[in-house]
Amino acid sequence: QTIVLEDYLEVHPERKGILKKYITEGKIHVGPWYILPDEFLVSAESIIRNLLLGHKIASEFGRVMKIGYIPDPFGHISQMPQILRGFGIDNIIFWRGIEYDQSQGNEFLWQGPDGTELFAVHLPKVGYCNAMSLPEDVNQAYKLIKEAIEDLLSRETSKSLLLLNGVDHLEAQPHIPRLVLELNKYFTDVEIKQGNLKEYIDYAKETIKPNLNKVTGEFRSGKNAPILQSVYSSRMYIKQANERCEILLENWAEPTASLAWMLGKDYPQSLIWTSWKWLLKNHP
DSSP: OTHHHHHHHHHOGGGHHHHHHHHHTTSSOOOSOSSOOOTTSSOHHHHHHHHHHHHHHHHHTTOOOOOOEEOSSSSBOTTHHHHHHHTTOOEEEEOTBSOHHHHOSSEEEEEOTTSOEEEEEEOOTTOSOTTOSOOSSHHHHHHHHHHHHHHHHTTOSSSOOOOOOOOTTOOOOTTHHHHHHHHHHHOSSOOOOOOOHHHHHHHHHHTOOSSOOEEESOBOBOSSSOOOGGGGGSSHHHHHHHHHHHHIIIIIIHHHHHHHHHTTOOOOHHHHHHHHHHHHTTOO
16 A cells, blocks of 8 residues: 555655655555545455556656555456556455365466456465564464465465465564574475565466366355444445545546636646545545
8 A cells, every 4th residue: 555655754754765666666565546435345446546647656656566456345347457558457366255166276267257367376264464473483483374374275276385484564574584594494395485475476367277266256154254234324424425536536627627628728737636635535
């Protein structure tokens, strides 16, 4: 989520240069989203603008992560393969919304209504934190990693297994590089490597098994991870206010501004994008 760049630089504006350097060099990966949206509570155009703004900000910092990392929204719309493909993203990493006997593996193909396909990664039942808070003691860490690997191997579809060291508000663990070196002495049949999501996706594609399972439709099942659909009717006045803002921007402000521009007026680009940004901040 590129919104965290704005939050961070609001507190440490003097670090913009070094942050941009690390992003350009690929040491920090940002994007492709501005915020992580609830896909069923916002308009289709809001999802598009979310990705547009995320790409815009990430590009200004030097590089956009072309990974459809959407680990925690409460379900996924069926058109997500089409939307991500439209931004040059051919993959998705997610958790909620689909049953494990439907995905039938860590990886599968997700097909949109128009036939567009994504290389989909279905995270394990514990979600996006199967290697979080690893202890510094290698023996304790080995037990946790061994359990996580065994869980992933039970649904193995490629030689690439994803261990995610973190969740929500946890800080980075400085001892991870040392721990990886020590853990590789314990494992004889797997190699543990500290990397990034793109490296994982690339290797998974290279080693994927033939005849990968194909799934269609939206993902709204709460069998393996809660979807919390009851929130759709809570605080309705907020949802109605959000829709009014979306309608004003999509159906009135932008079309009117475009018509005025065609007649020789200045297009209020900064005002339009500022309006979208404030609206999107309410969409997580």
